[in-house]
Amino acid sequence: MTLYWALFSGLVIRPARRDRLRFLLTIAGIAIGVATVAAIRLANASVLSSFSSTVDLVAGRATLTILADGPGIPEDVLGRIAWLERIGAATAPAVSEMAAVAGPAGEVVEVLGIDPMSDAAVRPYVLERVEEGHGPGVSGEETLATLFSLFQKDTLLLPAPLSARLKAGPGDTVRLVAQGQERSFRVAGVLEPSGPARAASGAIVFADIATVQEAFGKTGRIDRIDIVTPEGTSLADLTRLQEEIASSLPAGISAGRPERRTETVDRMVRAFRVNLTALGLIALLVGVSFVYNTLSISVLRRRTDIGTFRALGASRGQVFLTFLAEGAFLGVTGGALGIVLGVALARLALAMVGGTVTDFYSPAARTELTIDPSILGFAFLTGVAASVFSSLAPALEAAAVPPAAAMRHGSVEALRRKGTVPLGLAGAASFVLAFLATLPGPVNGLPVFGFLSVFLSVAGSSLLAPAAVTTAARLLEAVARRVLGPVARIARANLSGSLSRTSVAVAALAMGIGMLVSVAVMVGSFRDTVILWIDQTLAADLFVTPASGRSNVSFGKLPQEFVDRVASLPSVAGWDAFLGFSATRDGVPFTVGSGRLDFIASQGNLPLVSGGDPRTLATTVRQKREVLVSEPYAVKFGVKTGDVIAVPGPRGDVTVRVGGVYVDYSNDRGTVLFDREMFCELFELDGAVSVAILLKPGLTPEEGIRKLREAFGEHFAVRIRTNSALRADALRLFDRTFAVTYALELVAITVAVLGVFNTLLALVIERRREIALLRVLGASERRVKEAVVFEAGVIGALGAGMGAATGAVMSFVLIHVINKQSFGWTIATHVPWLFLTAATLVVFVTTLLASWHPARLAAGVEPASALREE
């Protein structure tokens, strides 16, 4: 047996065996933290990876892709790059759209319009079955001729799995909603699920580019041009070629590596991901406080053994390493368990986060969990590192044990008590630094200092915990002398007598409750702000969007014909139509949108950040041909009223002056809002993404819907929602988006309560002899139980109090710094008192319940045998 094994076995493994429950709880604490971090990152990476694999699969063999910053690429651009053919490069234009399969439960598919003449050189299609009369029913990579022969007007190709799901084979008809109308397409062939047929998780159909342009109202425009450069093109040549292509293109249209679209999506979801990861790290932090507590108690309980080992010649370094190894052992075990649990949790998180993210950014994608070993490795190593880090202090303390182990328990705690004032001062300093960290702006679009501020607040609260316990113990003593009798005195003595452990339990609980309070205040405030905003902005009675199958968000657009007919209906008193497109500026995405400013001028339904009258502003902006920008846009691009901004148009940038900044919680991308007339003229677009209708007085929304249905019959496939239904949908989407944050809070609270249970259990085990003595002195079993429950109550109350205070600070940072810098929204603080009171009470009661088992254990201590152990 080696010396280290003897040390590890004698000081770690055997004591751990005797104390199984506590060690298992510690491992569980780390495992939950690691699992949370792993799950959040896995779920996000899976969403992104499903999107990026779609991008890769659609790009096929392309080495460069031309994309527009604004509303599509004019077709004449193809002529400008015709020279590419001369150098042996192949170019393939494509139009991509999103469509719902007809019917209320229809799935959403991506529609890729391609040019069969050129596309086979870029994207490898493998036909499985084709319509009779089109080629020999070949399998293998199809020839250009066969592909060409398949594509006629209103035909499409389906991947085999989608064909099976829709029960539509060659010759059958598939009905898709395009421009708010159901349109029939004939299935010309079924593709093997490979290459581009695997994009969007196989929810993709291919049609002739002209068919898609016509069906989706995109005549004359394309969305992308993929370029395959000749084999053997070097990286340097590719860069040179990219520059040459750029010089052939109009402003706002650029060539680059195909994967840059993934980068754009990554930028879009980054804030969401970073925020969730930070919350996950707090759960881990609560988890590792377990390690500190467990090891700290271990060192205390094994002082005699450590002393004996030291007397037998073990060096300080060896003892230090042994306890560090215990931290590593706990971290490795908890980490390993955590990544297994994390994969399971990720599936759950994917249903929650994934749903939200794909709905917003890629409704057709069916995200599957991608298990990325580097993420699991990261979560595992974070757990181990945090665990080893938190074992440093106990390990140092163990190394300081003198060989004769002459110091007594009380003196160790006394030494720790001396640290209370310096720690308290450090805590106060930490809060000051936390305040200072709220002052700087974002770094690279991320609220780095905001996160630092939250962590400094958490650290400050933890550092103040010993002072809080000491103060509470003193106050309790004053009360104990008069009211609470011996139970309170015993509990009070235990609290300050075991300061290092009780304060860690209080700190962990405060962390959990702080997180609960801050997130609840943030989400509650956000929800109330959004409700108020919805009340102010949803001025119309009915809202019409194209039918979107089973997707929660609308996509596609309604034709101009629909808008015109709505405007002429006798039941309609007023209407507004939103139309817009996605644009990017230096790779940062935003929306260019439009609405009727005269409608806003009459309804005043566009609250302004400055708080001014939207009616007057809308009129002025319309007259002066200016634009309004949303608050997230203003924050993201640092724009204010009076600035002149450039918006990518079909023929280069359009420059406009910003007339005002409006409040908008519908997205964090930021919107530049034009008057509809000006927008349609500048961007050569028509139709609408959604139409808002104000009914004639006296008409109920239900009557309004009936009249619309009567007017349009089955001609349009639209979804009509009443004001209250849209409001409910918006809040449902909001609640689902934040469900994951509540889940994280629950994790942190569970871990913290487990921490209290663990600490009380440890304290009871450690104090067996003292409890026995109380029994000798005549304390009844009930008294002993009461003392433990009382102690838990004090830990719970202190944790709740400190948690509420820290939570208040953290919620300020979350609302006014992190949220503002991440998403650009101004949120009015609203404290959900009822929820917070109920939640804090539940945590407090749970803490008391957690003390039940340790209390029973304490009451069950046999005085004679416990004293004999001495």
Added chain:
Amino acid sequence: MGARVLVEGVSKRYGGDPSTPRTEALHEVSFELLPGSFTALLGPSGCGKSTLLNLVGALDKPTSGRILVDGLDIVSRSEPERDTYRRRTAATIFQFFNLLSTMTVVENVSLPLLLDGVPPRRADDAARQTLTEVGLDEKLTAFPYQLSGGQMQRVAIARALVVNPALLLADEPTGNLDSRTGNQVLDLIEELVSARGLTVVMATHSEAAAARATRVLHLLDGRLVAAS
């Protein structure tokens, strides 16, 4: 006024289940202690002295036999009654002092009174007075780890006496002290006991300590072998 203690045919066996071998710590032990007497239980380690003290102190129950204290059988009493007995009648001091490390000296001493429902102020006053009697009035707010061994044992004695018990059980009270301090502690016990008329039972393996008692019961392998 001291207690009259009657121990009748008391045996104590441990184990006997498949995992632990059966051992008999005490076998048919009988004796009587008169009020105000000072009795030593003398014998080597493992002879059953501490077990016997635990049984008389109601910390444990015998396997058979009766223990009557002032005519009341403490063995058959309910658990709350045994708690009360430990609070009011039988006080114990130990070789390792067994002070509560998280409480100050005065808190340690006032605790039995608080447990018995005495108001805190009165309990603290009584504790201070008793600590003055044992010469520790300057250490009231000290914690146990700040005291010497002799001082700790004096606190333990004060804690035992503060409730005015009728019976004092001392388990090797000098076993962890040097001989000079041990003698001082025994002097203190003798002095306080004679002033209060307590019945004292002291377990010891030291002939010299036992010589302080008025009566010595010799124990060997769980049996009472002689009385002197």
